[in-house]
Amino acid sequence: MPPKADINKAGWEQSEFPILCETCLGSNPFIRMSKQEYGRSCGTCARPFTVFRWNPGSGARFKTTVICQTCAKIKNVCQTCLLDLEYGLPTQVRDTALGLANEAPTSDINREYYAQNMEGKLDGNKSGLDSGRAASAGKEMLKQLARTDPYYKRNRPNVCSFFSKGECKRGSECPYRHEIPADNELAHQNMQDRYHGRNDPVARKIMSSHAEAxxxxxxxxxxxxxxxxxxxxxxxxxxxxxxxxxxxxxxxxxxxxxxxxxxxxxxxxxxxxxxxxxxxxxxxxxxxxxxxxxxxxxxxxGRSRPKQPANLAGPSATALPATTVES
The missing domain is CATH 3.30.70.330 (RRM (RNA recognition motif) domain)
Incomplete structure (x- = not known):
């Protein structure tokens, strides 16, 4: 008789290969991955899923999947870096350009239930996004911002915390980067915000630079x-x-x-x-x-409205705000 299914594992995810972008997969066409079923909980829906771990290339840090495949399909993102698979951009940049609404719940109570329901709807589909009706202006913006080649610099080792404190004694043998980390808003990123496309400092920097250009x-x-x-x-x-x-x-x-x-x-x-x-x-x-x-x-x-001279302004004078035009 076949073994009985574990009721505690109902809704958990099993997979044979991760959903990854070309950058996270690495430049080496021959890589070895370790696979661990139910190795950790998903960073967005909290369901246990199959975790993959690998080294993307010589001198790079080991990478691992942090969200389940269902959540990756819902947003069409990489399971490791959480960037869009088509454009290689943060979800906030993509959703803002294409005018996509964030429908996924963010509360701890509903997100697992939502992921289980979406898993059935996405069976056989590559993504849960419907960007076919997106405006061409938004697609043109994403094409300008998208990377045409993999950005392998993103796979560099992490910064050595001992070096930043002046205590690292391994010198050139240290597998981590000997750099002083920059303390700015880009250093404070949240996985939930990055996935759902809200308050992402990287996305704000990209969109601000493009708007100025x-x-x-x-x-x-x-x-x-x-x-x-x-x-x-x-x-x-x-x-x-x-x-x-x-x-x-x-x-x-x-x-x-x-x-x-x-x-x-x-x-x-x-x-x-x-x-x-x-x-x-x-x-x-x-x-x-x-x-x-x-x-x-x-x-x-819009332009600022020129200020009126003080001698022309009287108690009965009324003026609209400098930047507002009302009918």
């Missing part, structure tokens, strides 16, 4: 919270503009959008946000333009 550097005046759209389609309306703005930025709420002012005569519009941080996020997401009614619309920052 496209001429969307945030103005020095922090009071500017508006973006200017030009060359709109003759069929565009305030409703269609507002709808597309909210759809392209699933991470923001409708209440964070102060107003949308459409000037039909000149075919332009002003998108007014309540917070500067939200406006900067929108500018980064629309660095390659925003698609509205089948047209790719260029985006620019």
């Amino acid at each position: 496209q001429g969307l550097k945030p103005p020095d005046d922090v009071a500017v919270t508006s973006l200017f759209l030009s060359s709109l389609s003759p069929t565009s309306t305030e409703l269609s503009i507002r709808t597309q703005v909210l759809q392209s930025l699933p991470s923001i709420q409708a209440t964070q959008l102060k107003s949308v002012v459409h000037v039909e005569k000149t075919r332009c519009a002003f998108i007014n946000f309540r917070d500067r941080a939200v406006a900067e996020t929108a500018a980064q997401a629309w660095a390659n333009g925003l698609e509205i009614d089948g047209e790719r619309i260029p985006v620019k920052w």
